[in-house]
């Protein structure tokens with residue numbers, strides 16, 4: 001059932017501030033991606049260049065937690081859909097990883113290389129403070145560890161910082177993906193030996209690069225791409241990788257495709273050209289549509305649901321908020337459960353002839369409904 005919530009207002013932190021925050025839940029509710037979000041906020045500060053959407057999907061399991069993406073979406077609607085899909089994914093991610101958090105995510109509409117000024121981040125910190133604990137954030141595409149530290153100096157609800165926090169989540173996300181990718185390989189081939197296994201990695205940013213390091217150490221052959229050609233060149237030198245163009249990676253002949261850039265890359269348009277046995281990577285919302293997982297299944301391609309395999313970062317930053325504070329060893333023990341969780345999903349999906357992401361979503365829903373019922 002669709003609930004369209006009454007708009008709410010937030011108290012201004014400072015009467016002089018140029019930041020305006022509005023409740024755009026009714027506007028979001030008109031979109032297919034809405035999926036019954038609890039609240040969607042829009043923060044705008046023309047003087048400081050901020051346009052930010054904070055999307056809170058579901059807080060049944062706990063307060064909303066999810067990173068902030070800085071990306072120059074072409075339209076406001078595209079940014080809003082991105083935020084909605086990302087925050088819903090965070091709800092599922094927490095539920096599957098047994099973390100006590102709800103799903104939330106933020107999108108700042110800006111080019112992180114040219115428009116992410118200290119003034120913009122100041123305005124965003126003010127927005128986070130005004131949300132007053134409804135939403136905890138951290139790194140995502142376009143928001144670095146230094147940015148997270150900058151925000152944390154101004155407002156408390158920022159995780160994954162060096163300011164008393166757990167630090168950069170990306171290597172932990174990459175490690176969880178590495179373990180999950182091996183679990184998929186073992187499920188498919190009966191062995192998780194990576195020697196000579198060809199992995200096509202799309203996106204050589206914080207997670208993609210760290211994943212390549214682990215894969216390379218275990219003897220995988222890397223085929224890489226990035227829209228930043230310099231990153232691909234660096235990977236050639238560091239890992240002996242083969243670099244291909246951004247459009248070529250989707251049909252590259254490999255054993256595994258690891259999407260580690262943005263979402264929507266696995267779609268009914270791209271699936272026919274995929275030349276791999278497994279899709280396992282860090283990107284959020286890899287599938288353009290939930291139903292696309294069935295097309296993968298029909299092509300015999302094993303899909304590791306994104307919010308299961310990439311939960312390492314959430315587990316790490318979320319552990320900061322555990323009673324007693326951050327304990328890295330405890331967080332890593334949880335990350336090491338990702339392969340078993342995935343294997344269980346693969347088995348259930350195969351036994352019922354269902355796509356893996358259907359099974360994962362079902363498990364997440366069951367946990368949320370059980371918590372709602374108390």
Ligand SMILES: NC(=O)c1ccc[n+]([C@@H]2O[C@H](COP(=O)([O-])OP(=O)(O)OC[C@H]3O[C@@H](n4cnc5c(N)ncnc54)[C@H](O)[C@@H]3O)[C@@H](O)[C@H]2O)c1
Nearest residue numbers: 141142169170173203205206207226227261282283284313
């Ligand atoms: N950082 C984390 O801990 C974390 C946790 C969970 C999920 N994720 C997801 O993993 C993905 C990567 O995150 P990140 O933190 O490494 O981001 P990042 O910004 O550090 O890296 C993204 C990289 O992808 C490249 N890229 C963008 N579009 C591309 C395209 N079309 N083709 C090839 N390359 C392209 C960028 O140039 C950049 O190098 C994102 O989808 C993110 O939401 C990240």
